[in-house]
Amino acid sequence: MSERLVDRxxxxxxxxxxxxxxxxxxxxxxxxxxxxxxGGSGGIFVGLGLLELISMALSAAGLLVTLFxxxxxxxxxxxxxxxxxxxxxxxEKEETKHDKTL
Amino acid sequence: xxxxxxxxxxHPVMETLAYAVxxxxxxxLRTRQGDIVAEPQRWTVLAAAAVGAxxxxxxxxxxEQWPTVIEAWRTGRMMELLLSPGGKTxxxxxxxxxxxxxxxxxxxxxTRRTGDLFALPLCVGIAVGRVGCLLAGLADDTYGxxxxxxxxxxxxxxVGRHPVQVxxxxxxxxxxxxxxxxxxxPEGARFRVFLGSYLAWRLVIDFLKPQPLMDGMNLIQWSCxxxxxxxxxxxxxxxxxxxxxxxGR
Numbered sequence: 001m002s003e004r005l006v007d008r009x010x011x012x013x014x015x016x017x018x019x020x021x022x023x024x025x026x027x028x029x030x031x032x033x034x035x036x037x038x039g040g041s042g043g044i045f046v047g048l049g050l051l052e053l054i055s056m057a058l059s060a061a062g063l064l065v066t067l068f069x070x071x072x073x074x075x076x077x078x079x080x081x082x083x084x085x086x087x088x089x090x091x092e093k094e095e096t097k098h099d100k101t102l
Numbered sequence: 103x104x105x106x107x108x109x110x111x112x113h114p115v116m117e118t119l120a121y122a123v124x125x126x127x128x129x130x131l132r133t134r135q136g137d138i139v140a141e142p143q144r145w146t147v148l149a150a151a152a153v154g155a156x157x158x159x160x161x162x163x164x165x166e167q168w169p170t171v172i173e174a175w176r177t178g179r180m181m182e183l184l185l186s187p188g189g190k191t192x193x194x195x196x197x198x199x200x201x202x203x204x205x206x207x208x209x210x211x212x213t214r215r216t217g218d219l220f221a222l223p224l225c226v227g228i229a230v231g232r233v234g235c236l237l238a239g240l241a242d243d244t245y246g247x248x249x250x251x252x253x254x255x256x257x258x259x260x261v262g263r264h265p266v267q268v269x270x271x272x273x274x275x276x277x278x279x280x281x282x283x284x285x286x287x288p289e290g291a292r293f294r295v296f297l298g299s300y301l302a303w304r305l306v307i308d309f310l311k312p313q314p315l316m317d318g319m320n321l322i323q324w325s326c327x328x329x330x331x332x333x334x335x336x337x338x339x340x341x342x343x344x345x346x347x348x349x350g351r
Contacts, residue, residue, distance in 0.1 A: 010142075010145065011149075012142065012145035012146045012148065012149040013145045013148075013149070015149035015152070015153060016145060016148040016149040016151075016152045019149065019152035019153045019155075019156050020121060020152050022156060023121075023152070023155070023156045023159075023190075024117070024118050024121060026160070026190065027113070027114055027117045027118075027190060048114070063153075067153075
């Protein structure tokens with residue numbers, strides 16, 4: 001049987017990377033400096049502010065889209081399976097296989 | 103008095119470095135010690151921790167500035183406030199990350215305790231981040247109360263203050279040594295020792311920070327107290343379950 005789409009896309013990895021990117025960009029402080037100095041006086045802070053804005057916007061949008069797609073594909077995938085079984089976000093066989101190797 | 107001044111530009115540099123160093127430590131530990139869960143599960147845990155930490159640190163950070171939040175709500179500038187830089191707290195990040203992981207574990211059927219690999223990386227990451235807080239000085243809201251002690255730091259206003267960030271770095275070094283001791287620890291114990299001791303530490307050290315109080319403590323201290331109580335309650339629940347299973351055999 002072919003692998004489901006939700007298992008093929010590394011949603012967890014994408015969400016983790018985007019969340020950290022958003023967290024880091026929120027702490028860059030460049031935007032604060034540019035806004036507080038009334039448009040900024042050039043230099044590192046203007047570049048930092050711009051970088052912060054772009055990465056914040058991209059990571060926030062990416063995070064929302066990825067989370068939505070993850071939940072949607074998981075829900076759609078569970079329709080095709082036995083509905084009485086709980087939906088897993090990963091392959092259970094892999095856990096068992098890995099545990100045996102430890 | 104030790105002159106340090108206030109250099110806010112170092113805060114984002116050290117914060118970014120903290121994430122990078124923490125992740126490098128996590129990867130090294132995982133390679134050396136192995137993992138109790140498989141790679142896809144670990145990424146589920148990491149994603150839940152990252153999202154939970156992001157939401158938790160922001161939520162508590164904003165709750166600390168509640169008059170600003172109410173004002174933003176009234177004037178319809180809530181989104182602007184949510185996306186504005188700063189206003190994040192480590193305690194909120196830890197509690198949010200912990201809650202996020204527990205929810206994700208429940209949803210995806212992970213029954214193992216997955217936090218041990220994060221204990222040392224969190225100690226190192228927070229310690230590196232605190233260097234940034236110290237260098238940011240008065241621009242960061244984490245400086246200490248005035249003191250006449252010989253190791254007081256001058257953050258640029260001529261007032262000698264407790265170097266609370268340095269106290270925290272020393273404390274984290276101590277906790278880091280404890281949680282990496284090669285003795286046999288029950289699964290999840292290293293993370294819980296880290297979390298419990300860090301929350302207890304913040305409960306105490308925040309008395310040395312000039313922050314607005316609610317019934318004798320600041321909001322972060324109340325959150326620490328709540329976190330400690332949940333941790334104790336959860337440990338008792340686990341212990342009781344184990345005891346009952348053993349008695350039933």
